[in-house]
């Protein structure tokens with residue numbers, strides 16, 4: 438079984454989502470667990486509508502409809518129709534988002550996680566629906582029933598033992614039973630024993646993919662990125678970067694620790710512990 442992670446930039450448009458599906462379709466010789474972030478800059482937008490953030494009701498509703506229009510426009514184009522069960526599901530999620538974001542503020546970190554988590558729930562609903570429409574047997578899994586954290590909202594600490602058990606019971610059993618070829622689930626978000634939603638810290642989806650790889654004994658984990666591979670510097674700042682074809686985990690951690698944005702420092706540890714290979718690949722040039 439492989440784990441693939443697609444970040445916001447790799448699913449931010451109709452073309453990007455088609456490209457993602459094409460990548461997935463080339464790897465169906467083994468089951469794949471696809472971990473997806475919120476589309477484009479959705480998380481930044483959602484941060485602005487958390488209860489308690491100074492914002493007029495009007496502005497709050499405008500932001501929600503901006504996000505709803507963005508997602509629904511992509512959905513209509515990708516499904517080539519105005520209405521289907523996935524589109525209705527997305528509309529319902531935006532209604533729930535509006536309801537949640539207009540609630541009375543309680544504690545900021547708690548409210549943040551309950552609202553911002555919609556980004557990943559929405560993106561994965563759209564993507565799972567799309568893969569199924571292409572006849573790629575796909576199951577949508579709510580990762581909040583899989584990755585268990587404590588109640589440290591906005592930076593949940595993972596309970597690995599419970600997560601491992603839940604990962605095997607849910608995702609593992611679906612895969613073993615051969616029910617589908619692809620499991621689509623959310624990065625970044627998780628759940629507590631009380632059933633509330635937590636998040637793992639901004640840019641936490643790589644970490645989610647790593648945790649699931651660890652718990653499910655994945656053959657490998659591939660993070661699909663907008664760079665050709667693991668570079669020795671950020672190409673946004675340096676022209677003459679060098680691609681590093683292979684790097685030991687310890688050195689990757691060191692680079693991440695000193696600011697290499699290619700990989701989140703927490704991501705490496707779980708897979709290093711099990712010796713699971715981590716691939717960094719370009720979604721723009723998958724071969």
Ligand code: ASP
Nearest residue numbers: 474480625639640641642
């Ligand atoms: N969507 C979340 C964020 O933008 C998580 C992630 O992208 O990894 O921070």
Ligand code: MG
Nearest residue numbers: 445474475480
């Ligand atoms: Mg993101």
